[in-house]
Amino acid sequence: MQFQLAIYTSPLFLPISKETQVLYFLHMASHNIKIHQQCMVAPPSAPQTSLPLLSFDLFWLRFHPVERIFFYSLPITQSNPSIFFTQVVPKLKTSLSHTLQHFPPLAGNVLWPNSSSKPVVQYTPGDAVSVVLAESEADFDHVLDNAPKEASESRCLVPHLESFDSRASVMALQITLFPNRGFAIGISTHHAVLDGKSSTLFIKAWASLCKTNDDHSESSSSTPSLAPELEPFFDRTVIETARKSGSSSSDDKLLSKLLSGEDSDPRCLKLLPFPPRLEDHVRGSFVLTGADVDKLRNRVLSKWDSVHIVEEESNSNSNSNSRVSSKPTKLSTFVLTCAYATVSIAKAWYGVEKEKNKFSFGFTVDCRARLETPIPENYFGNCVWGHLVDAKPSEFLEEDGFVIIAKSIHSKIKQMLDEGVFHGADTAVPRYVILAKEGVEIIGIAGSNRFGVYENDFGWGKPSKVEIASIDRALTIALAENRDDKGGVEVGVVLKKPVMKLFGTLFYGGLSDE
Numbered sequence: 001m002q003f004q005l006a007i008y009t010s011p012l013f014l015p016i017s018k019e020t021q022v023l024y025f026l027h028m029a030s031h032n033i034k035i036h037q038q039c040m041v042a043p044p045s046a047p048q049t050s051l052p053l054l055s056f057d058l059f060w061l062r063f064h065p066v067e068r069i070f071f072y073s074l075p076i077t078q079s080n081p082s083i084f085f086t087q088v089v090p091k092l093k094t095s096l097s098h099t100l101q102h103f104p105p106l107a108g109n110v111l112w113p114n115s116s117s118k119p120v121v122q123y124t125p126g127d128a129v130s131v132v133l134a135e136s137e138a139d140f141d142h143v144l145d146n147a148p149k150e151a152s153e154s155r156c157l158v159p160h161l162e163s164f165d166s167r168a169s170v171m172a173l174q175i176t177l178f179p180n181r182g183f184a185i186g187i188s189t190h191h192a193v194l195d196g197k198s199s200t201l202f203i204k205a206w207a208s209l210c211k212t213n214d215d216h217s218e219s220s221s222s223t224p225s226l227a228p229e230l231e232p233f234f235d236r237t238v239i240e241t242a243r244k245s246g247s248s249s250s251d252d253k254l255l256s257k258l259l260s261g262e263d264s265d266p267r268c269l270k271l272l273p274f275p276p277r278l279e280d281h282v283r284g285s286f287v288l289t290g291a292d293v294d295k296l297r298n299r300v301l302s303k304w305d306s307v308h309i310v311e312e313e314s315n316s317n318s319n320s321n322s323r324v325s326s327k328p329t330k331l332s333t334f335v336l337t338c339a340y341a342t343v344s345i346a347k348a349w350y351g352v353e354k355e356k357n358k359f360s361f362g363f364t365v366d367c368r369a370r371l372e373t374p375i376p377e378n379y380f381g382n383c384v385w386g387h388l389v390d391a392k393p394s395e396f397l398e399e400d401g402f403v404i405i406a407k408s409i410h411s412k413i414k415q416m417l418d419e420g421v422f423h424g425a426d427t428a429v430p431r432y433v434i435l436a437k438e439g440v441e442i443i444g445i446a447g448s449n450r451f452g453v454y455e456n457d458f459g460w461g462k463p464s465k466v467e468i469a470s471i472d473r474a475l476t477i478a479l480a481e482n483r484d485d486k487g488g489v490e491v492g493v494v495l496k497k498p499v500m501k502l503f504g505t506l507f508y509g510g511l512s513d514e
């Protein structure tokens with residue numbers, strides 16, 4: 001205890017406000033986490049850079065950070081504390097510094113200069129990323145177990161992302177050792193600066209430099225290069241040009257009003273609280289194999305023609321019913337997993353609380369390859385847009401809810417393919433507001449089964465587990481590819497204990513029903 005207090009009052013912690021220090025301290029102390037040090041890691045010699053935030057980014061200006069945790073198992077020879085903090089951590093820090101040389105905005109801040117009509121993300125020499133070094137007494141096997149556990153347990157493995165009225169950090173990291181077993185990298189990122197594709201690009205780049213550049217010590221004069229596909233692409237002009245065709249500035253205005261609150265300073269950069277749902281909530285990871293997905297696919301396709309979906313009047317258009325009625329040759333893993341997980345959540349919640357009987361599902365679409373003029377896959381920033389399924393809120397609870405919602409998500413994606421990625425974008429936010437006012441529980445999604453998070457090998461093998469901790473800040477599911485089964489998926493969920501119990505029964509039990 002005293003050791004931790006000493007650290008928190010040391011000048012090393014100056015970048016963190018007093019209020020945050022106290023909250024962070026109390027939280028860590030209650031979860032048997034020892035903080036060893038907070039250090040700042042900077043790129044070796046990057047010049048000042050300033051990137052404007054575009055409308056894709058501004059959507060997320062005051063949104064909560066995205067918090068991911070990568071867990072790695074280590075042999076005992078490296079996870080012994082004295083070896084870990086003197087050999088493994090320096091390797092991680094040096095490669096982080098080298099990676100930041102390629103990604104300087106991540107070491108910078110979101111600022112709103114008086115002279116500018118929009119905020120910017122700016123790196124100025126001297127800026128650096130906060131890296132907390134910690135040690136946990138938790139049982140590593142328990143931590144890696146997918147079975148539901150207290151939602152709060154993951155919280156002490158992700159760092160706080162600092163934000164104030166006039167400045168917000170872009171990224172913060174925490175490296176936590178589980179002595180003699182392994183370690184976790186917790187990463188907290190500002191969503192207005194980078195989306196899931198960009199943040200996982202950064203992790204891939206960092207892992208690749210850590211794994212391959214043993215010969216680059218901190219004193220080495222050159223910075224190791226990245227494979228071309230891992231180099232971030234910062235040019236904003238590509239997106240400004242591409243976005244003009246599908247502008248939805250009215251959406252941006254409505255959303256930023258919602259996010260900022262009626263009476264707050266419109267130039268305020270402090271992130272809104274989005275307090276995590278921790279009390280009485282548990283967090284679990286649910287796994288589908290490729291064979292499970294095939295089974296779900298067959299189930300939907302076999303009922304395709306007999307189960308009809310009626311799109312909500314205001315959202316359907318003349319050809320939508322003919323479009324969804326034609327049976328597809330392929331239904332994607334994403335469609336099947338999201339339909340299966342959200343319907344299981346809806347049915348479990350309704351099973352425990354009968355008044356919870358209206359649901360919807362909103363998902364983000366990566367627009368990079370879908371813009372009229374496609375932009376590079378390694379574009380750094382946000383290039384995602386949100387869509388809501390057109391299913392009626394009560395349909396999640398129907399006997400064939402899974403088939404209905406699968407058809408509905410598929411239809412939405414097909415609509416984008418046929419009519420452009422911004423089709424219906426102007427109505428998405430107003431519709432979201434109406435549904436929320438009507439008491440509809442809108443389930444969201446973070447991550448993707450295509451980000452390859454389990455490919456991130458820093459030199460000690462692939463992750464033992466990857467979690468998106470921030471799904472506890474809203475009703476959101478987390479998606480990743482299955483670590484051990486090609487074609488499978490992992491779904492992260494945070495729910496109230498009794499709802500989670502029923503969800504688990506429906507999710508796994510439903511796989512054997514025919």
Ligand SMILES: CC(C)(COP(=O)(O)OP(=O)(O)OC[C@H]1O[C@@H](n2cnc3c(N)ncnc32)[C@H](O)[C@@H]1OP(=O)(O)O)[C@@H](O)C(=O)NCCC(=O)NCCSC(=O)CC(=O)O
Pocket residue numbers: 066195196197199331332333334335363364365366367384413445446447448450
């Ligand atoms: C709109 C979508 C959700 C729809 O997904 P679908 O899987 O249904 O459709 P799709 O066109 O992408 O893929 C359909 C099929 O094409 C093939 N296919 C597509 N991409 C592939 C790839 N990279 N490698 C191999 N196959 C691929 C597969 O066979 C796949 O089916 P199969 O899969 O069955 O083999 C997705 O395209 C998309 O944009 N995903 C990214 C969303 C995103 O960026 N989310 C993060 C938001 S930010 C966030 O949440 C924060 C964070 O993460 O940090």
